[in-house]
Amino acid sequence: MTHLLVAGLTLLSLGTDDDDSVGVSRSYFDYLISAREKPRRAPASPVSNTKPKVTCSYQRWWYANGLQKVGGEYADPDRTLSSEPVKGAWYLATCSNGIPKLVWLDNRRAPRASAEQLAQRAYKRIPIAPPRVLTAPPRGRDGLVGLPHWFYLAKGEWQAKSKRLRTGAVWAEATAKPQRMTVNTGDGHTLVCHGPGTTFDPGRPAEQQRSTCSYRYGQPADARQVGVSVTWGGTWRGSGGAGGTLPPITRSVTFPVRIVEAQALVTEG
Incomplete structure (x- = not known):
């Protein structure tokens, strides 16, 4: 409804037309002209009833x-x-x-969490510490140029670890298994060993033992910084027969190695 206040007007005869309904009423000082406009149709436009899907x-x-x-x-x-x-x-x-x-x-x-979501959480909770690496000669003692320097893991380091979680009827078990040991020798070379290395037995002659993860240094050095990494692969299984793989996990440790040249003693007599 549109209202228009007009003061001091003489009375006019206002009719109506086909489109608008117009009326006049008189108050003590003025006239009040009111008009009700018919609604006009808006131009047709396509309206989509499809709402964007929210996930x-x-x-x-x-x-x-x-x-x-x-x-x-x-x-x-x-x-x-x-x-x-x-x-x-x-x-x-x-x-x-x-x-x-x-x-x-x-x-x-x-x-409810899915089995895969539970597996990812379980995988993150598996306690995987940096590797405990042993060497021969033992760390703290000098290695020799040209002779194999052994690298191997402590007992119990190379074994799978698992974690299982459940919420309601949904469960999942994640497993991390060591896959390879990588040795950065400190002189620009990389040694990849697909196992924990062979444990050196000090009770046996050295010539009767063979290493599965060793390196021969060609030059002496007071302290080469050696880095050893163990990479773990992940798998999971869960309720409903679900399962799959998980991203690899790598843990590393560094330590110094001193390499010297053997000195030959020549005597006469």
């Missing part, structure tokens, strides 16, 4: 024991996945139409 992924944020809806500062990533909250939990929601945000979901609405 979200949810990652569990573990909260402190006994606390609920307290915010992300209480997230506890080390809480075991088998511990189900009584009422619900915090989740980090990442959606295709916005930035990540924390949302509280009760157990009835909480998304």
Whole structure:
């Protein structure tokens, strides 16, 4: 409704036309002219009823024991996945139409982790430390130019490790298995050994032993910085017959090696 206030006008006879309905009323000082305009049709335009599809992924944020809806500062990533909250939990929601945000979901609405997601979490929790590397001659003693310098891992280092997680009816087990040992000899060469190396036995003559991971230095050096890395391959299996591979993990250690030349003693007599 459109209203127009006009003061000091004489009374005019206003009719109506086919499009608008117009009326005149008189007050003590003025006339009030009112008009109701008929709605005009808007030009036709195609309207899409299809809304963009929004997808979200949810990652569990573990909260402190006994606390609920307290915010992300209480997230506890080390809480075991088998511990189900009584009422619900915090989740980090990442959606295709916005930035990540924390949302509280009760157990009835909480998304269940897939077996693959559980496997990835389990894989990260497998304790894989830097390798314990032994040498012959032992570290701290001089090696000799031209003679094999042995590299091998301590007992128990070359064995698979696994971690299993479960949430509700979904479970997954991740396994990390050592695949190769790589030795950067410190003089520009790289030695790749597909095993832990052979353990040197000081109780046997050296000429009766053979190494599967050794290197002969050609030049003396006071302290060559040697780096040894062990690469682990990952696999997983889970509920519903699922399974697959996981990214490799590499752990490294460095230490000095001193190489000297053997001195021959010549005597007369």
